[in-house]
Amino acid sequence: MLEYKKSRIRDKVKHSFKLITNALRGSHYFKPYIGFKKYNLIIYDDIFPSEKSLFRFIEFNYYISAFKNTKVLSTGSALRFLEGTESFNSIRNEFLLKRKDAKVYFYKGLVNFNTQLLYCVFLSNAYRIIDLVDYYKIPFVFTLYPGGGFRLHNEQSDIKLKRILESPNLKKVIVTQRITLDYLLAKGVCSKDKISYIFGVVGDVESKTNHLPKQRLGSEKHTFDICFVAAKYTPLGIDKGYDTFIAVAKKLVKISSIFHFHVVGGFNSDDIDISEISNNITFYGFQNINFLNTFFKSKDLILSPNIPFQLADGAFDGFPLGTCIEASLNGVAIMACDELNQNDGYINEEEIIIIKPHVSEIVNKILIYKDNYSKLLAISEGGRKKTLELYSHDKQLNTRYTILKEFIK
Known part of the structure; x- marks a missing residue:
């Protein structure tokens, strides 16, 4: 020994x-x-x-x-x-x-x-x-x-x-x-x-079990705020749907100046030309959870038009993205693609809004919920409760x- x-x-x-x-x-x-x-x-x-x-x-x-x-x-x-x-x-x-x-x-x-x-x-x-x-x-x-x-x-x-x-x-x-x-x-x-x-x-569920204060369109704010939160793995972000997000933003801004867009993560104004919507979009870079908890309070919708097999053959994301989960816990409605049918808990149009990765369809969906804002708020709250349950x-x-x-x- x-x-x-x-x-x-x-x-x-x-x-x-x-x-x-x-x-x-x-x-x-x-x-x-x-x-x-x-x-x-x-x-x-x-x-x-x-x-x-x-x-x-x-x-x-x-x-x-x-x-x-x-x-x-x-x-x-x-x-x-x-x-x-x-x-x-x-x-x-x-x-x-x-x-x-x-x-x-x-x-x-x-x-x-x-x-x-x-x-x-x-x-x-x-x-x-x-x-x-x-x-x-x-x-x-x-x-x-x-x-x-x-x-x-x-x-x-x-x-x-x-x-x-x-x-x-x-x-x-x-x-x-x-x-x-x-x-x-x-x-x-x-x-x-x-x-x-x-x-x-x-x-981050434990800190969000109580109902969180939200800024709502009409009473606390005058913009309809849509966010995109993701890391950058491809030049145009096609795997996460950043290119789709910007295309949607351009169409919505032409319809109404009420829409404002927010990008957190690895993307900036140089990735895709945003000159025509520059007054309606803000970039924040990567941020920590303390920032996000405050950031999400004024957001109405997180858009996640990610699609599989773009980063590489066979590559895919989990559903929903982790950033969508954080947004939902903060009372933000999730609008996301689910091309591989991975949803295992959320009720569509009651707790989440599942979309196809098509610009025109997404634009129409957003316009519907902008005009029926109370329905969007109901989905936000239903989604928050389901997320608290699934991610407890x-x-x-x-x-x-x-x-x-x-x-x-």
């Missing part, structure tokens, strides 16, 4: 020296090992602790509190989609000032992978870590969200998916859309008992916690 400990110490000293040497040379050195200290949970991610990927921010923070001795390893590699020039270190340092009990580390150097369970979200993250997981025989669970490299009927995606799901160390895969559940079962690469279906995504703490966080807790003693 003593010789074993001495060997471990020598190994750690050797790699510490290599780490320092490589740091001085400016290179990226990474060395996984199984150390003396054992964590209850290690979370592997590529964005956390950024608040601008809100579902991760809420979910991972919950696990940090719920499972003592939890560590988060983040590569920060996907921050470029959300944060612009802000560095991982600056985001991490700001987070740790508020959350001093958290253990969040950049994924480099000597990394101890001694843990009861490893957890991550998205196919791309699971695939990056799977060889290491199998080498060290680490039990793991992951959430297979739409996006993040997961595509339907795509050879490369299927190869990665098969590699992960056939791992002897996989304990559970959480899927969030019925189309994903059906796809996995049809492929036959994972037994049904290893799949847990939880519709939707973790949202019990259905989302508690269900996920119970799954992870099964493998953490």
Whole structure:
């Protein structure tokens, strides 16, 4: 036993020296090992602790509190989609000032992978870590969200998916859309008992259980406000429907100056020419949840004309988008496309407005609800109540916690 400990110490000293040497040379050195200290949970991610990927921010923070001795390893590699020039270190340092009990580390150097369970979200993250997981025989669970490299009927995606799901160390895969559940079962690469279906995504529900004050057309404001909230992954945003949103805006402004449009996320006035509606559109860039909670108070509608298979063959989004969920929780009516029939809870025209990605149809729908504003308000409130139900703490966080807790003693 003593010789074993001495060997471990020598190994750690050797790699510490290599780490320092490589740091001085400016290179990226990474060395996984199984150390003396054992964590209850290690979370592997590529964005956390950024608040601008809100579902991760809420979910991972919950696990940090719920499972003592939890560590988060983040590569920060996907921050470029959300944060612009802000560095991982600056985001991490700001987070740790508020959350001093958290253990969040950049994924480099000597990394101890001694843990009861490893957890991550998205196919791309699971695939990056799977060889290491199998080498060290680490039990793991992951959430297979739409996006993040997961595509339907795509050879490369299927190869990665098969590699992960056939791992002897996989304990559970959480899927969030019925189309994903059906796809996995049809492929036959994972037994049904290893799949847990939880519709939707973790949202900021707890702070919005009470009715929120809204600014309404006619009494508190004089504009009909329509917003678009999404990250930018393609030049014209065709996957999220940004091009459709701008086309709708141009037609509506010609009909009435009452319409005003608001864009939050990765788009700006240079992406598509907006000169003819420049007085009726505002761009905000990426924003955090505190901004959005105030922002949504004056918005009547969030428009989400996203369509599948535009970002890449087989690529699709979850339904509804996480930004739509946040808008709904703040009493904003959702008008969204559902080309893959992923809706698993909302009643159309009572709790949500489902549309086709056609400019003329969307324009006509908006005009109908502008003229029948009380109906729109009813849909907003019906949608808010349904969103509170579907995305409740019990259905989302508690269900996920119970799954992870099964493998953490």
